[in-house]
Amino acid sequence: MIPLSEPLLRGNEWKYIKDCLDTNWVSSVGKYVDLFEEEFAKYIGCQRAVAIVNGTSALHLALRTLGIGPGDEVIVSALTFIAPVNAIKYVGATPVFADSQADTWNMDPEKIEKLINSKTKAILPVHIYGHPVDMDPVLELAKRYNLYVVEDATEALGSEYKGKKVGTLGDAGVFSFNGNKIITTGGGGMLVTNNIEIADKTKFLCNQAKETKPNKEFYHPEIGFNFRLTNVLAAMGLAQLEQLPDFVRARRNNAALYYRYLNNVPGIIIQEEKPWAVNCFWLFSIVLDETSPVKRDELINALAVKGVDSRPFFTPVNMFPPYKDCLGQTPVAFLLYQRGINLPSSVNLTQENIFHICSVIAEFIDGRK
Numbered sequence: 001m002i003p004l005s006e007p008l009l010r011g012n013e014w015k016y017i018k019d020c021l022d023t024n025w026v027s028s029v030g031k032y033v034d035l036f037e038e039e040f041a042k043y044i045g046c047q048r049a050v051a052i053v054n055g056t057s058a059l060h061l062a063l064r065t066l067g068i069g070p071g072d073e074v075i076v077s078a079l080t081f082i083a084p085v086n087a088i089k090y091v092g093a094t095p096v097f098a099d100s101q102a103d104t105w106n107m108d109p110e111k112i113e114k115l116i117n118s119k120t121k122a123i124l125p126v127h128i129y130g131h132p133v134d135m136d137p138v139l140e141l142a143k144r145y146n147l148y149v150v151e152d153a154t155e156a157l158g159s160e161y162k163g164k165k166v167g168t169l170g171d172a173g174v175f176s177f178n179g180n181k182i183i184t185t186g187g188g189g190m191l192v193t194n195n196i197e198i199a200d201k202t203k204f205l206c207n208q209a210k211e212t213k214p215n216k217e218f219y220h221p222e223i224g225f226n227f228r229l230t231n232v233l234a235a236m237g238l239a240q241l242e243q244l245p246d247f248v249r250a251r252r253n254n255a256a257l258y259y260r261y262l263n264n265v266p267g268i269i270i271q272e273e274k275p276w277a278v279n280c281f282w283l284f285s286i287v288l289d290e291t292s293p294v295k296r297d298e299l300i301n302a303l304a305v306k307g308v309d310s311r312p313f314f315t316p317v318n319m320f321p322p323y324k325d326c327l328g329q330t331p332v333a334f335l336l337y338q339r340g341i342n343l344p345s346s347v348n349l350t351q352e353n354i355f356h357i358c359s360v361i362a363e364f365i366d367g368r369k
């Protein structure tokens with residue numbers, strides 16, 4: 001089976017993890033936590049990075065740090081993995097769902113303004129499958145209405161918006177190092193920001209809101225969390241980060257091959273890259289158009305029979321029971337969900353793999369015409 005997205009661990013992972021074990025620095029302090037944060041901030045091009053136990057907790061902390069809580073509303077992409085929406089609930093706030101653009105599949109800035117009211121405190125755009133959200137109009141609205149912007153950049157590490165890495169455009173940005181993400185620590189996350197106060201507060205809340213007095217007595221002025229990333233995992237993260245430029249290059253090369261082999265296949269829309277965007281192509285994806293003679297699940301099954309793993313798009317989160325009564329009409333997200341498919345996108349895919357995948361798609365559609 002050609003998997004959807006698998007990690008590649010061929011750098012200094014063993015060496016750095018062994019160093020943690022050899023030196024006994026296995027827990028939540030140690031040089032790799034600091035190094036991983038510093039090097040990550042450098043790569044992303046921002047002031048500070050704070051390592052966190054996973055992406056979901058990083059989103060939770062970002063909202064908590066910004067003081068978002070009960071009675072507040074946060075506008076979030078409907079077409080997303082559920083994590084950012086749950087994070088809004090964890091702080092006691094209410095998600096309001098933004099519909100997708102038909103072409104980038106991301107939050108549609110033109111549909112956001114009418115969702116803003118006196119309770120709105122933040123906008124949480126998700127850069128879906130690697131393609132950046134059109135951030136300028138989002139940031140402009142945020143400025144006009146005095147809202148925070150927290151970017152869920154978990155699927156877009158290495159992607160750029162108008163020359164800047166995503167994650168650095170709003171007040172805070174969040175990344176994930178889950179097993180299938182662009183780099184992995186098995187599980188892990190990072191919050192990035194250009195605001196030193198936000199970074200310090202996040203680091204503080206992440207570590208049980210702990211202050212240490214001169215006599216080493218712990219003091220906790222508020223309720224914090226234990227959301228720290230361990231030194232062992234940070235060591236793995238640092239090794240992965242060293243390979244990140246190569247990983248992004250490989251994923252973009254995958255996309256270029258997909259474009260080449262799928263270009264003339266009728267009935268499908270291929271994932272775009274806007275002129276203002278660099279897409280890391282976390283999951284290269286297609287959407288069946290209205291002329292397509294095949295249904296989403298038929299194609300997914302046809303691919304599976306030929307040894308190719310694929311996946312339908314995320315279910316818009318407002319279709320799930322906990323969120324079905326939330327505000328926000330999302331017809332485009334719903335259509336994309338019915339027709340979208342993620343294709344294998346691992347760093348180590350070969351040209352033959354991609355040719356095979358595209359041939360299966362082309363032949364299956366051709367057989368139905």
Ligand SMILES: *Cc1c(COP(=O)(O)O)cnc(C)c1O
Nearest residue numbers: 054055056081083154176177178
């Ligand atoms: C992967 C992911 C997350 C967070 O992932 P963790 O598994 O908690 O690290 C958050 N948002 C989106 C959109 C994701 O795809």
